[in-house]
Amino acid sequence: MSNEINHGNLTEEQRSKQARKAGLASVVGTTIEWYDFFIYGTMSALVFPKLFFPGSDPYIGLLQSFTALFIGFLARPLGAAFFGNFGDRIGRKATLVTTLLLMGISSTLIGLLPTYENAGIIVTILLVFFRFCQGFGAGGEWGGSVVLSVEWSAKKSRGLMGSMTQIASPIALLLSSGVISLTIFLTGDHFYTWGWRIPFLISIVLVIIGFIIRRGVADSPQFTKMKKENRLAKKPVVEVFKKYPKTIFFVVLASLAQGVPFYVFTTFSISYGTEQLQMDKQFLTNTILLVAIVEIIVILYAAHLSDKFNRQIVFYVGSLLTILVAFPFFWLFDTKVTVLVVLAMCFSIVGAGTVYGPLATLIAECFPAELRYSGTSLGYQISAAVQGVSPLLCVYLLNTFNSTAPISIYLIVACLISIVAVVMLRKSTKNMDMDMAG
Template identity: 45%
Template sequence: MSNLAEKNVQNGHIDHAKQQRIAGISSVLGSTIEWYDFFLYGTMAAIIFPQLFFPLHDPYVATLLTFSTYAIGYIARPIGGIFFGHLGDKIGRKVSLIATLIIMGITTVLIGLLPGFASIGVWAPVLVTVLRFIQGIAIGGEWPGSVLISMEWGTKNNRGFMATLPQIGVPLGLILGTAVTSLFITLSGDSFQTWGWRVPFILSLALVILGLLIRMNLLETPSFQKVLNEKEMPKLPFISVIKDYPKQVVSGVFANVSSDIAFGVFAFYTTTYGITHLGLDKSIFVNATLVGAMIAVVSIFVTGYVSDKINPKKILGFGNILLILWALPFFYLLNTKSTGLIFLAIIVAFIIHSTMWAPLAPVIASSFPAHLRYSGSAITFMLRSVIGGGFAPLISTFLLHKFESGYAISAYIIIAAIIALFALRYVDIKYHKAD
């Protein structure tokens, strides 16, 4: 293992600037592909999956069941985080990233080939749930690996920016998924329901091949090589993280949970809210989400750049304050049923989310030393995902059914942001520009 790493990384013979560029491109592209696959499911869950996989239930129950399978993808993330975190801290970042990309690509294509309830009965929801679970495992290893391999190839002056690059993959993945979905939604008759929805899933295979070609040219990071050369590797990195860095895990989870809850509501549940509660056409929300995601790409890029000038922790706190201020106006604007105001609500929501999403990466990754960074980042990020985004659409569905008002969901978002601000006080990012 050490010999392989030394063969891959010869510090005196590396074009560091070139590897930094490859790392940045690889992280953005890989993250985009993974999130395209993951978000594609979320989009289809709001539009068509209740009819395809849970047709025997009333609309409310079918939506709950569909978003339950969505939540399962988040529940699986910590499992993927533990497994790939162990692999990433013991063998290397690159191996884990190649594995997660292959797994994500295969499961996404299989979802696109899956027969519906009308063809195979109860096996349809069972199989889609299993595949969703495997998707979650792959994401559990992808995010921390992408962040680390980009950040650890960065220099002292741009590590924060490099760490945020994979975050751009989230809106890019959402843009791709939403754009392709919008294209096929326009099919006439029942073409979209019978075969059109499958094409976006199957197209994922081409993106995966491209991502693999780029990642094969990426070397292991200097930080990981230094760990191999100078430090005895822990037998079980996961246990070492829990034992030696519990404060970093707990504070990191709750300081970042609001961003996932906000995204789960803004990016996914809003479409369901608009269709079922407001009685509006789904294309309004799909297109508004697409525009919001486009703007978020720029917003994340700018915020990532600023994170090297200002402490990422302060930027994250500012984002949570903005979230508190926008939670109520968001649903007020949606309730107007005005297309222009709906677009405004969603676009501003995406910009606010960007101010939390961009600094999240350096805040979490910089909380752990290099020899436990993959496992620590994976555990922290994935636990916040389970508590936050995984259940956000499900909880939002329940709150709307219970209180018949979107403002109940606003209260849910505000409470999460207040908890995040409190937890942020205990976050320590002393490894921000270290190694």
């Protein structure tokens, strides 16, 4: 699995080929992992309250379901620490293959679980455990995928290469929503009995494909060079917290401008539309497909602009766009008019996509090569744990205030915090730029 090559003897064409392989592996591998992560999120809104958290009060069932969803987010920083340690000491590629297998196996086992009605509380516990395993694997995936693709890239295309990991998220959303929508259509009334299992079981096929692709990618030139020179960190997780605590803290806050809007505009919006507004779940899942397409385009263009101009400026623009749509999103959504709901969901994701485009490279540029996997993973995944409370918090705010206004305020505050955090990160980004270029 080592697939080591002599980086010093590589021609420009060979380097470009390896960079393309790394980009493809980032897109495919991370798409598969986020597919698994997203189908759980969608099922938490549509199915799990009834099958695994039964109760007379739908509000309590939904809260329990989203709490289980949140467990996956809590596991992500733990996975980031565990896999970040191996990624900086053993290698980016081998670690990424492991995270892929962990995520795929966990999702497949969820699809094989009996329901609460058939087996009782034990299956609810198993569901939460497998969700924890999903989060643990995802915690090590994102940072490693970003680092591998960015370290193989040329400086002039670093932002775009970093976005290969980023577009995996909306591609996975597109794939997961498409599979779920098709499953709902084909299984009809049987969706709540056995149809919901199909998206989870498909995961094993996707994992095999991703495994084959990732085996063909070599570790990055920077990691291989550090390994030969015996410059690898002995305790990367400990060292990155000791040397770069402020950087990690600001990365955590900077990532809020993408994660909070994303989960509000996708996961929560499905629950809000079906439970509160009595909208058709098929229509909402179909609309998510369009949202994902819009986000892919926005991410790639934003990443391209970050290479051409400045990553921070692109980030600020994206955050401000989300602030501008925070209230109009729910105003349009509440009309229940098909065209207006579609417009609301598509426009809402533009800001988050603009932030997400340059975010991966912006974060990776803040850490030196010997600590990059750990630092990138920990900063982003600690933030993910904070972001993961969003669906749960939105349900609470809506039930408490009987209004979506507090949710809009929550979005605005998250974006303002991120803008300040990125301003504070600028110095770190400049300091690490020469290290990345090496």
